[in-house]
Amino acid sequence: MASRFIVTTNELPKSSTFFNFTIVTQVATYKILGMRIPFPPKGVDSPQDKVATWVILSSIWKNMQVLNPLAIQLNQQLRDVAPAVSALLSELGKRIYLPKGILSQTAEANTKAHRFNATRAIALDFSQDAGDMMHLQASRELVPELSPENIYGYAPILGQQALRETWKTHLSKANPSLAGKTFSLPIVTSGMTHGFSLLAELFVDNGDMLILPDKIWGNYRLIFQTKAGATLQTYPFLNAVSGFNTHGFWETLTNATDEKLLVLLNFPHNPTGYAITQAEATQIVDAIVACADTGCRILVMVDDAYAGLWFDAATMHESLFGLLVGCHPNVIPVKIDGATKEEYAWGLRVAFITFGLGETPMQPLEQKLSGLIRANTSGAAQVSQTLILEAMKTPRYAEQKRRNYEMLKARALKVKAVASDAKYAELWEVYPSHAGYFACLNLKSANAETVRQRLLVEHGIGTIALGETELRIAYSCLDASDIETVFAVIAKVIEAL
Numbered sequence: 369m370a371s372r373f374i375v376t377t378n379e380l381p382k383s384s385t386f387f388n389f390t391i392v393t394q395v396a397t398y399k400i401l402g403m404r405i406p407f408p409p410k411g412v413d414s415p416q417d418k419v420a421t422w423v424i425l426s427s428i429w430k431n432m433q434v435l436n437p438l439a440i441q442l443n444q445q446l447r448d449v450a451p452a453v454s455a456l457l458s459e460l461g462k463r464i465y466l467p468k469g470i471l472s473q474t475a476e477a478n479t480k481a482h483r484f485n486a487t488r489a490i491a492l493d494f495s496q497d498a499g500d501m502m503h504l505q506a507s508r509e510l511v512p513e514l515s516p517e518n519i520y521g522y523a524p525i526l527g528q529q530a531l532r533e534t535w536k537t538h539l540s541k542a543n544p545s546l547a548g549k550t551f552s553l554p555i556v557t558s559g560m561t562h563g564f565s566l567l568a569e570l571f572v573d574n575g576d577m578l579i580l581p582d583k584i585w586g587n588y589r590l591i592f593q594t595k596a597g598a599t600l601q602t603y604p605f606l607n608a609v610s611g612f613n614t615h616g617f618w619e620t621l622t623n624a625t626d627e628k629l630l631v632l633l634n635f636p637h638n639p640t641g642y643a644i645t646q647a648e649a650t651q652i653v654d655a656i657v658a659c660a661d662t663g664c665r666i667l668v669m670v671d672d673a674y675a676g677l678w679f680d681a682a683t684m685h686e687s688l689f690g691l692l693v694g695c696h697p698n699v700i701p702v703k704i705d706g707a708t709k710e711e712y713a714w715g716l717r718v719a720f721i722t723f724g725l726g727e728t729p730m731q732p733l734e735q736k737l738s739g740l741i742r743a744n745t746s747g748a749a750q751v752s753q754t755l756i757l758e759a760m761k762t763p764r765y766a767e768q769k770r771r772n773y774e775m776l777k778a779r780a781l782k783v784k785a786v787a788s789d790a791k792y793a794e795l796w797e798v799y800p801s802h803a804g805y806f807a808c809l810n811l812k813s814a815n816a817e818t819v820r821q822r823l824l825v826e827h828g829i830g831t832i833a834l835g836e837t838e839l840r841i842a843y844s845c846l847d848a849s850d851i852e853t854v855f856a857v858i859a860k861v862i863e864a865l
Contacts, residue, residue, distance in 0.1 A: 442735055464570070533553065560705075562717075574598075577629055639840045650691070841855075
């Protein structure tokens, strides 16, 4: 019987120039890569049809050659249980899988090898007891309360199970909007940069559109544009009244014609310290849902690096992620956060990515992420994860976090008062700052890099220049008693130019 073969841009490699090509033919149909295609191409009407058909089949066959059967299986599972996720996958995302072999055999041996386990790529010391991990006492003495396994052992690829569960509980408590909603068990990454890099590998192809504001953490460009090849579409971050530019965000989404979009939102915001209100959050979600209603599949990445560090009662004190979970079948929200800032553990390099897929089974997606992690870092350091987990379990945990929070809040409020003093009004505009680590000045006449250099060389003060006019000050590493001096010197340098 006749079978219809429709090839779309979602089914073909990016290099193909044949799109939306349709043939009807009396042929056997084979299933390749989850697509039903006619093979061989008989019954076409013209030489041009034959050539086009063979080019298409050759392209699909070439693509199939690099796909492992495990990847094909995962792709099919994602198409079945999470079609929106499947549609968003990059070419690498489609190819990636976690190989069976050493890891699976070791895992099996860990549960069944009751006599001798000769699978693990570690060394054991049998001189003291029944096989403790070999280690150097010089490093062991630095963390005497932890077992060798929790210091030197390999952590699971997706992270320690107990830490993942503890972080999920933390997210539920910190985000009231998640009440009654289902979201994934967080996946541990080696810092937030690693988390973003994993998402770029899994979802971003060359030329994919990423929508984000004009004021951003610079590493986004390196990860998504330089490394992954995304096309960045920006909009002004602030509106005329110094609020979040919800209209500009909405307009950018409305003007996008792609069937696949990537959106990145960051609150509390780096570099300005801006935090959104509840009303602004609702408008952001409404804009995303309106875009999804057109049939567009949207990956929304929520950068929550500074979650918990809200210092203004007028702003929303939880993640936008909670409002995005379950908002639309075409919207895939993913939260990127970590111990980096929230737990004051910057160099431990422990962060998390959490998906808001509702009841959708996570196994296929976790397998793909496991493959990416295995091919990159193989997993976050065991000792770092152990330190975070044990700290979160201690009775003094909440008290210690509150102490740090209050210190940062006091600095934030002082910076706001000092930087916005009327005597500096002719020198700079202060961007609204309600949270996080930073204040950002928009210099009215001076060049930011020139000011930065003068501050550093002549006064020994370090700041960050962003573009031509913006100067970022991290009050997180300033003593409250020094804040007035820092801004007075900045003013002095500008006036001397």
